[in-house]
Amino acid sequence: MSTTDPRDAVVAEPAVPEVVAGAGAHAGAPMARASLWRDAWRRYLQNKGAVIAGAIFLLIVLFCLIWPIISPHDANKVDLTQARQGPSLEHPLGTDAFGRDMLTRVALAGRISLAIGLGATVAILVFGVIYGSTAGFFGGRLDNIQMRLLDALYGLPYLPFAIILLAIIGTINMWTMILALSIASWFTAARIVRGQIITLKQNDYVRAAQALGARWYRILSRHLLPNTLGVLIIAMFLELPGVILGEAFLGFIGLGISPPDASLGSMAEEGRSEYRANPHIMFVPGLAIAILVLCANFIADGMRDALDPRTRETKEG
């Protein structure tokens, strides 16, 4: 039933580019594979928005990694004489209710949010590949059962699902957060992989491999899965914003990582009680989330254009 499901609209077309190596540049066939990615990279660079977003994203990642180390302030040092200050030279983003430097704290929280985001995204892709490729590859009754289960899982509301999972696990830290968020949101990735595998399965080279007597796991691992890499990269940047926002929501309603550690969401939660008097304590982490998600969306767009040239004409006209 899922073959024309509108929820698959993003990847309704097989998204692996059948790009021929740049005209005559590498006449030798062995280069074809390398230049497929080179081609994609070239197309990505043509998309200015995606390039800028990618650069900003990288800068933020570097900032989150490096700044807590070289910052003159200790992110967890409480100094009540310095509490709730606005931006100054000493504290470019001000201080929070405990006099902690917001810039350093936002970098540290950004680290955790990014780690949760990337960790959960990778987990989502792993679940998705395992589930989707078994369903798509073996087809038949197994596929049917798996897809029915997926239909039911789609019925579960995302945030309550994640909250219940956190309650089951019992403790909230970075790892349990990754687990809960990825279990609550791997379904789309599974559908994408399944759709991709089903399309790829009809290719002649798969039939050729079968005719040569290749075992199923060889066909799957050697001929099918590598060709889903393109979609997976796109899917990764499509999932990332959802996970970062999901984590932020959980943090914001008080189910985030416990202090003194903080993610961007739980940092925003700390500022919630006093945003009327000191809005910056909440706005800074909120804005950081917005920038991260904005960048990830632009990168996903750029990747999709780069790895799947066919979507380009219809998308931006």
Add this chain to the structure above:
Amino acid sequence: MTAFIIRRILWTIPVLLLVIFLTFVMMKQIGGNPFRRTERAVPVAIQQNLERKFNLDEPWYVQYALYVKGVFTFDLGPSLVSRDRTVNDIIREHAPKSLELGFYAMLWAIVLGIPAGVIAALRHNSIFDYGLMFFSNVGFAVPSFLVATLLIYYVALKWGLVPTNGWTTWESKILPSFALGLLPMAYFARLVRGSMLETLQQDYVRTARAKGLRQRRIIVRHVLRNSLIPAITAIAPLLGFIITGSFVIEVIFSIPGIGRYFVTSVSSRDYSVVMGITVLTSVVIVLANLVVDILYGILDPRTREART
């Protein structure tokens, strides 16, 4: 067509059973017996009576069957924490506010988002078009709690135009529903713009032009109709966004809706309420998917075959 609708409706039943089952299994995983968690030592006899009263002494499949029966007869059982109220009472008290909030949010999204997408497509590459795309990118990225607090900070606190929280007068409903509607709005605008642009390039539109039809007639009869189909299918995933968003919005604006109650129930370990609300939202989502699929089948006959 009728066969398609009947098959689709029948298929909803096992999906619902499975969803309820998944929720049920998860809730069983959380905490064994809610009555052993209290600090007071409860006498064994009372405990057994309580367990019998809530059927906790039955094997799990009986409990599941009883729960399913409860769901289908609209009886979600008693609340474990506020002992004098049932889950039904709680839902009846809080759900209408959430429903209203979600409805107004969707209204904002449809009333502003769809026309904006149409205009942007008709004025492709104009300032309006670029502005709208910028807005929709931002709308996707900014977390709803930031939008909500910014709105409260400026519109309610600084300019004093509307109350800062609550869900009573119509003025108090403007900000929360708008904050919640922003993401669906961005979604609709982008979707409608994209499908309009695509439809505008179709041959039948060119034919209509060549026939000398008026621009307005072409747009209304040939373009709009076909471009709005994706917007209808978008309602189902958007419902998910709205449910997720409403949790946060209700907390920020202190709206006594079902989302806020859910959050408090989780921390007070009121599992029957948590389960009831989860099952209820699941049912809403599954039914919305059903309606969208049927609508889609009516509007676009090509999809009927492929769907159960």
